[in-house]
Amino acid sequence: MAKKTKSNKRQLILEEAAKLFKARGFGGTSMRDLGAQVGMEAASMYNHINSKDEILEIICFQISDTYISQLAEIEQTATSYVEKIKALIRLHIRLMIEDGAAVSVANNDWKYLTNDKLEAFKQARKNYEKGFAALIEQGIAAGELQPVNASVALFTILSAVRWVELWYRPGRGITAEELEENIITLLLNGLAK
Amino acid sequence: MAKKTKSNKRQLILEEAAKLFKARGFGGTSMRDLGAQVGMEAASMYNHINSKDEILEIICFQISDTYISQLAEIEQTATSYVEKIKALIRLHIRLMIEDGAAVSVANNDWKYLTNDKLEAFKQARKNYEKGFAALIEQGIAAGELQPVNASVALFTILSAVRWVELWYRPGRGITAEELEENIITLLLNGLAK
DNA sequence: CAGGTAAACTAACATTTGTTAGTATATTTA
DNA sequence: TAAATATACTAACAAATGTTAGTTTACCTG
Known part of the structure; x- marks a missing residue:
C-alpha cells in the first residue's frame, strides 16, 4: 500500500x-x-x-474532533451532572498529559488557521462550549451546583485546566491521577476552608 | 522637550x-x-x-513590573491571607480588563523575547509565582485554606483568570465587579453545592 | 526670518519565508 | 530482473520580512 x-x-x-x-x-x-x-x-x-497550513489544520481539528466526540459520549452516560462535569475535567487533563503538544497548538495557534478552516474551528469550539455550558446549567437547575453564571463557570474550568500544559512533567512528584483529583477538588469545593 | x-x-x-x-x-x-x-x-x-523586538520587550516588562510591584504592596497589607489572595485575583482581573491587549501579549508572546530579555522575563515571572505561592502556603499553615498542593492552587488561579481576556467585553451584561465576585466565589468556594 | 531638530517619506538592502521544478535514489510490484 | 512508484535531494523562485540610507517636510527656538 x-x-x-x-x-x-x-x-x-x-x-x-x-x-x-x-x-x-x-x-x-x-x-x-x-x-x-x-x-x-x-x-x-x-x-x-500539502502545505504548512495543512499541518496546522490537521493538528487543530484532530484535537477539536476528540473533544466533541468525547463530549457526546459523556452526555449520554447515566450519571449526575457533577459526575459528567468531573469526567469532562478529567478528559481535558488527560488529553493535555497524553497529547500536550497538539492540545497546546489547538489552544494557542488556531488563530493562524485561514478562511473556512478558521471559521469551522471557531464554530466547533463554540459548539463544544455550548454543550459544556448546558451541562452546567442543567446541574444548577437540578440543584447539584451553586447558582453561578454558567459562562463564568465554564470558562473558569476550561482555563483552569490549561496550565497543565505548561507545568506538568512526568517526574514532578505528582501523578496524573493526583493532579486530576487536586484540580477537581479545587474547582468543585474551592480553596477556602 | x-x-x-x-x-x-x-x-x-x-x-x-x-x-x-x-x-x-x-x-x-x-x-x-x-x-x-x-x-x-x-x-x-x-x-x-529601536526595533520590533524592543516593542515586545516594553509591553512585556511593563506588565510584569506592574504585577511585581502590586504583589509587594499586597504582601505588606495587614489582612488575612484569604484577603490577600482575593486582592491578587482582583488585580489580575482588573489589569486584564483595563489593559487587556498588553496583558495578552505578556501572557502569550513573551516567548518571542530574545536572549537576556527572555531570561529576565522568565525570572521575573518565577519570582512573582513564588511570592504568590508563598501566600497560599502561609494561608494553609494558618488554617485559612484547604490543605491543597500550593503549586496546583497557584496555577489554577492564574489560569482561571486568563479567559477574561478572551471573553470580557464592556457590554456583555456583566460588570467588572460582578465578574470579580463570580470568579472569586468560584475559586474560593467551588462550584458544587 | 534663519537654523536646527524632529519626524515623515521613498527606495532599497539582505534575509528568510513557503513552495515548486527537476532530478536522483531507493523500494515495491509485476 | 524490469518497470513503476515513492521519496529524497539540490536549486531556485517570488514574496514578505525587519531594517537602514538618504531625502524632504514640518515645527520649534533664537
Whole structure:
C-alpha cells in the first residue's frame, strides 16, 4: 500500500510539528526548522504533506474532533451532572498529559488557521462550549451546583485546566491521577476552608 | 522637550502594537501592518522605537513590573491571607480588563523575547509565582485554606483568570465587579453545592 | 526670518519565508 | 530482473520580512 509507508513519515512530521509549534509558535517555526527536526530537507516533506497550513489544520481539528466526540459520549452516560462535569475535567487533563503538544497548538495557534478552516474551528469550539455550558446549567437547575453564571463557570474550568500544559512533567512528584483529583477538588469545593 | 512629543507617537505605536500582537500574534504582525494601523510608514516608526523586538520587550516588562510591584504592596497589607489572595485575583482581573491587549501579549508572546530579555522575563515571572505561592502556603499553615498542593492552587488561579481576556467585553451584561465576585466565589468556594 | 531638530517619506538592502521544478535514489510490484 | 512508484535531494523562485540610507517636510527656538 502506498498510503501505509506514507503515513509513517507523515505522522512523524505532524508530531514534530506539534512540538515545535508549541515551543516556538506557528509563525516562529519555519519549514526548514521542521525539516531539521524530522531529519529531512524542507522540500522533501512536501511528498507527505500539502502545505504548512495543512499541518496546522490537521493538528487543530484532530484535537477539536476528540473533544466533541468525547463530549457526546459523556452526555449520554447515566450519571449526575457533577459526575459528567468531573469526567469532562478529567478528559481535558488527560488529553493535555497524553497529547500536550497538539492540545497546546489547538489552544494557542488556531488563530493562524485561514478562511473556512478558521471559521469551522471557531464554530466547533463554540459548539463544544455550548454543550459544556448546558451541562452546567442543567446541574444548577437540578440543584447539584451553586447558582453561578454558567459562562463564568465554564470558562473558569476550561482555563483552569490549561496550565497543565505548561507545568506538568512526568517526574514532578505528582501523578496524573493526583493532579486530576487536586484540580477537581479545587474547582468543585474551592480553596477556602 | 524633545522627549515629550516623541512619547506621544511612541505610546501610540506601543498601544497599537499590543492590539495587533494580541489579535495576530507577534510573528503574525509585520512592521508594515503596524505602520498602517498607526498611520505611518513602517520605516517612520524607527524614529520612535529601536526595533520590533524592543516593542515586545516594553509591553512585556511593563506588565510584569506592574504585577511585581502590586504583589509587594499586597504582601505588606495587614489582612488575612484569604484577603490577600482575593486582592491578587482582583488585580489580575482588573489589569486584564483595563489593559487587556498588553496583558495578552505578556501572557502569550513573551516567548518571542530574545536572549537576556527572555531570561529576565522568565525570572521575573518565577519570582512573582513564588511570592504568590508563598501566600497560599502561609494561608494553609494558618488554617485559612484547604490543605491543597500550593503549586496546583497557584496555577489554577492564574489560569482561571486568563479567559477574561478572551471573553470580557464592556457590554456583555456583566460588570467588572460582578465578574470579580463570580470568579472569586468560584475559586474560593467551588462550584458544587 | 534663519537654523536646527524632529519626524515623515521613498527606495532599497539582505534575509528568510513557503513552495515548486527537476532530478536522483531507493523500494515495491509485476 | 524490469518497470513503476515513492521519496529524497539540490536549486531556485517570488514574496514578505525587519531594517537602514538618504531625502524632504514640518515645527520649534533664537
